[in-house]
Amino acid sequence: MKAIWNNTVIAESDQTVEVENNQYFPPESINSEFFNLSDTHTVCPWKGRASYFHLKVGDEKNTDAAWFYPHPKPEAAQIKNHVAFWNGVKIEK
Template structure:
């Protein structure tokens, strides 16, 4: 029995950091995983990739696969490993291929508008 559920996120979702809109999408996905907060994944084509710089950081999830990380470059700072992507996800998480998720923080907002 899978404890990962992926569905279309209702409405329009945005990511903002450093005064800039990094992503805006009506096609975001919402991933629910037992024991974790829901995560919004944005299609890569709806993300301003010019603000992101790939890092050499990586993690492994036994249910989703290997994650690659990106730092967000704002005018004033670099937010280390603030976004991640499963570029070759395991079959259970295939729908999040070519999507990115962002850590919400005091400097990064992920919200439905």
């Protein structure tokens, strides 16, 4: 699986985890040069507290376009620190 934004592969893995129709990429599969930690957090009732990344490719910024669960609840342990995307990021096989 590949996560693509602004014509750039920002994450790639053959070991993603699918949860609620989102592909969660292992932390080692992201190209960290394109990721900046955000101050944004949200809470999912069963997964826990999510943290976000901004994406920056070239001069383009995509605010809070990726999220992850650094300390998920036990039922979501399989996605700990895995990164999922939205807001225009394309996921392709």
